[in-house]
Amino acid sequence: MNRNHWQPSAEILTLRERAKMLADVRAFFADRGVMEVDTQCLSQAAVSDPFIDSIEVSFSNYPGDVEQRFYLQSSPEYAMKRLLAADAGPIYQLGKAFRNGEVGRLHNPEFTMLEWYRPRFSAEQLMNEVQDLVTAVLGPQHWERLSYRDLFMRFVGVDPHQATIEMLKALLEPHFECPFTDDRKDTWLELVMSHLIEPKLIEPVLVFDFPASQAALSEVVEDAQGVKVASRFELYAGGMELANGYQELRDPAEQAERLEADDRMREISGLPRRPLETRLVSALESGIPSCAGVALGFDRLLMIKVGVSSIQEVIPFGFERC
Amino acid sequence: MGNVSSGQFKTGMKVMIDGDPCNMVEVEFVKPGKGQAFTRVRLRNLMTGRIWERTFKSNESAETADVMDRDMEYLYSDGEMWHFMEPSTFEQYAADEKAVADCSQWLKEGDKVMITLFNDNPIAVTPPNFVELEVTETDPGLKGDTAQGGSKPATLSTGAVVRVPLFINQGEVLKIDTRTGEYVSRA
Numbered sequence A: 001m002n003r004n005h006w007q008p009s010a011e012i013l014t015l016r017e018r019a020k021m022l023a024d025v026r027a028f029f030a031d032r033g034v035m036e037v038d039t040q041c042l043s044q045a046a047v048s049d050p051f052i053d054s055i056e057v058s059f060s061n062y063p064g065d066v067e068q069r070f071y072l073q074s075s076p077e078y079a080m081k082r083l084l085a086a087d088a089g090p091i092y093q094l095g096k097a098f099r100n101g102e103v104g105r106l107h108n109p110e111f112t113m114l115e116w117y118r119p120r121f122s123a124e125q126l127m128n129e130v131q132d133l134v135t136a137v138l139g140p141q142h143w144e145r146l147s148y149r150d151l152f153m154r155f156v157g158v159d160p161h162q163a164t165i166e167m168l169k170a171l172l173e174p175h176f177e178c179p180f181t182d183d184r185k186d187t188w189l190e191l192v193m194s195h196l197i198e199p200k201l202i203e204p205v206l207v208f209d210f211p212a213s214q215a216a217l218s219e220v221v222e223d224a225q226g227v228k229v230a231s232r233f234e235l236y237a238g239g240m241e242l243a244n245g246y247q248e249l250r251d252p253a254e255q256a257e258r259l260e261a262d263d264r265m266r267e268i269s270g271l272p273r274r275p276l277e278t279r280l281v282s283a284l285e286s287g288i289p290s291c292a293g294v295a296l297g298f299d300r301l302l303m304i305k306v307g308v309s310s311i312q313e314v315i316p317f318g319f320e321r322c
Numbered sequence B: 001m002g003n004v005s006s007g008q009f010k011t012g013m014k015v016m017i018d019g020d021p022c023n024m025v026e027v028e029f030v031k032p033g034k035g036q037a038f039t040r041v042r043l044r045n046l047m048t049g050r051i052w053e054r055t056f057k058s059n060e061s062a063e064t065a066d067v068m069d070r071d072m073e074y075l076y077s078d079g080e081m082w083h084f085m086e087p088s089t090f091e092q093y094a095a096d097e098k099a100v101a102d103c104s105q106w107l108k109e110g111d112k113v114m115i116t117l118f119n120d121n122p123i124a125v126t127p128p129n130f131v132e133l134e135v136t137e138t139d140p141g142l143k144g145d146t147a148q149g150g151s152k153p154a155t156l157s158t159g160a161v162v163r164v165p166l167f168i169n170q171g172e173v174l175k176i177d178t179r180t181g182e183y184v185s186r187a
Helices: A012-031 A078-084 A122-136 A147-157 A165-172 A183-201 A250-269 A278-286 A298-306 B097-106
Strands: A054-058 A068-072 A093-100 A109-117 A144-147 A205-211 A221-222 A228-237 A240-247 A291-297 B003-005 B015-016 B022-031 B038-045 B051-057 B061-064 B067-077 B082-085 B091-097 B112-118 B122-127 B130-138 B151-156 B163-164 B173-177 B182-186
Touching: A012 A093, A012 A122, A012 A298, A012 B173, A078 A093, A078 A278, A078 A291, A093 B173, A109 A122, A109 A298, A109 B038, A122 A228, A122 A240, A147 A183, A147 A205, A165 A183, A183 B038, A205 B003, A221 A250, A240 A298, A250 A278, A278 B051, A291 A298, B082 B097, B082 B122, B091 B112, B091 B122, B097 B122, B151 B173, B163 B173
Parallel strands: A144 A205
Antiparallel strands: A054 A068, A093 A109, A109 A291, A205 A228, A221 A228, A228 A240, A240 A291, B003 B061, B015 B022, B015 B061, B022 B038, B038 B051, B067 B082, B067 B112, B082 B091, B112 B122, B130 B151, B130 B173, B151 B163, B173 B182
């Protein structure tokens, strides 16, 4: 701890903008009849995604008693879906999420996430609403919508669904040395996306039809060319990933399988295995409405609004000062 | 020397890459919301000066390089090697032409410089930002032409040639910015 670090990492003027943006977002959803919820930060289950590490905390009945392990939510997704299954209707959450190990110019281990779910919305309708919300905050912008395939074709000239690992590696090598092997094609797609494409996406672009292997919790469908794609979309702006949305998976058996698959990958990769959110499977079994949901990085949106390049400039006390 | 994992990389860290000590000029944590974490590093090879970008996976690490910067005093050159002394220990170090490189034109005996040591051998010499050197040769100064317009070459005691204003005379001591190689003022 550095005693000279008592001052905030954001300017007070920025925090005023932050307060206004928090109020604007709440007004946006109040107007549309979407209910605010604030699910718990603590959970008995952790996120299964092998690439997201939950922060662990311990609870005990009194100091020195047996410690019970809890996890800070890496996103409110599981809890909000349990609310959807309990007939909550359209809901949004504007609150803290936590991710272990994620510190950098665009990452703070504790950050503010805006997540919302729209029963009976298609992914496309939700993309419209994302565009409305961002426009309400940032004002009119030049928007574009591109499939994941068309995005790759435009910026790097390859079809991501057909490309081989060698082709993707060859795209990277002239700019970034990547002297490691990885037989997971998604690793190379993610590298091309984050290193070569994302920095060029300054004006908002909604990208849809991700590879099925990157479905996470979205439905998988066939696109016009018969390729299996995830019914998932992302918003990029300011050279950053800003939001990630799904046509939500509702099949409990498929959900259980994906949790198990994540857990197996954790085991193979030597990652900590943690309690899986089996209550989500139960919730899907009891039934949730057809819906689309999206999570948006509130801090990054504010970075664009105030024109700064690092996340600690928009939060009161960045990781080094918290 | 130990290993440092890519998650702990910081700007200014010195590591061994392909057998050469390198400086991390810029470190960026990259992670898609759904996907693997990477650390993208802009590196400078301290032996060759090459600057390039390299991406590390989160489970990769690098060996830290035994590189340190030390303030030393320049003693003399024997024509082949340049000799420096650490003032507190009187320990002497000899740097070759590759290590001294362009810096040789700013080295005046007795001046303080920064020596970069790799495994205790000098690999780079950094002069102070400003040095004061005597003009040994230049065209005669033009009277009355004080501040504006025109410049001429002047050879300094170390052999360096810099552009100076027309009013400067042989024998004068000048303040030079070693980063740009430009005349600043009379000393």
